[in-house]
Amino acid sequence: MYKTELDAAWSDACHHIVRAGHRMDQRGWVPATAGNLSCRLKDGRIAITRSGGHKGFLTERDVIEVTPSGEPLVSGTKASAETLLHTQLYAHDASIGAVLHGHSVAATVLSMEEKSNALTLEGYEVLKVFEGQTTHETSLTLPLFENDQDIARLATKVAPHLESMTMGYLIRGHGVYVWGKDMFTALARLEGLEFLLACQLASLQKAR
Numbered sequence: 185m186y187k188t189e190l191d192a193a194w195s196d197a198c199h200h201i202v203r204a205g206h207r208m209d210q211r212g213w214v215p216a217t218a219g220n221l222s223c224r225l226k227d228g229r230i231a232i233t234r235s236g237g238h239k240g241f242l243t244e245r246d247v248i249e250v251t252p253s254g255e256p257l258v259s260g261t262k263a264s265a266e267t268l269l270h271t272q273l274y275a276h277d278a279s280i281g282a283v284l285h286g287h288s289v290a291a292t293v294l295s296m297e298e299k300s301n302a303l304t305l306e307g308y309e310v311l312k313v314f315e316g317q318t319t320h321e322t323s324l325t326l327p328l329f330e331n332d333q334d335i336a337r338l339a340t341k342v343a344p345h346l347e348s349m350t351m352g353y354l355i356r357g358h359g360v361y362v363w364g365k366d367m368f369t370a371l372a373r374l375e376g377l378e379f380l381l382a383c384q385l386a387s388l389q390k391a392r
């Protein structure tokens with residue numbers, strides 16, 4: 185492949201990340217510098233947001249390349265502190281092309297209210313936004329992991345569950361990870377999920 189084609193693919197990946205970051209910010213899912221976004225190019229390169237950037241003001245310059253084990257390719261650049269949670273998903277499943285992480289109010293509060301190790305959403309029409317669902321008479325269970333500032337250690341807690349997870353998981357008091365075959369799919373899943381989490385939060389508040 186020629187360098188210009190490689191660069192065009194990189195630009196495209198950055199564009200997807202930047203647009204998704206802006207949308208997540210507009211929806212209130214990534215307050216201040218919270219959240220991180222990545223995608224994997226067809227040639228295997230991994231593009232991820234740099235650590236500490238505001239996702240509402242993302243530009244192409246805030247996207248950096250990391251190796252499959254999460255090391256920045258260019259020294260002096262600092263990849264997301266949670267890069268390992270992205271790269272473990274890419275390593276686990278070759279069909280994953282994008283990973284999104286947000287810190288919405290609903291994901292944060294519900295993950296603290298739920299005391300078990302999973303949160304189940306059921307009976308909602310919007311469950312049908314997820315592929316393969318044809319009725320509201322279904323449920324989606326998201327694994328829920330304890331938060332940990334040691335991301336390598338957190339990744340080891342997530343690892344045994346990778347095989348059984350379909351599209352995402354929650355971290356207690358922290359937020360949500362969602363993935364898909366490409367950025368459009370990951371973003372649509374996140375949007376569906378955030379809607380359901382917001383509904384669940386509203387019914388919890390009503391019940392009190």
Ligand SMILES: CSC[C@@H](O)[C@@H](O)C(=O)COP(=O)(O)O
Binds near residue numbers: 237
């Ligand atoms: C600034 S609060 C959120 C961070 O601690 C972290 O959880 C996060 O999502 C963003 O980290 P980052 O290193 O910018 O990718």
Ligand SMILES: [Zn+2]
Binds near residue numbers: 219220287
């Ligand atoms: Zn986070």
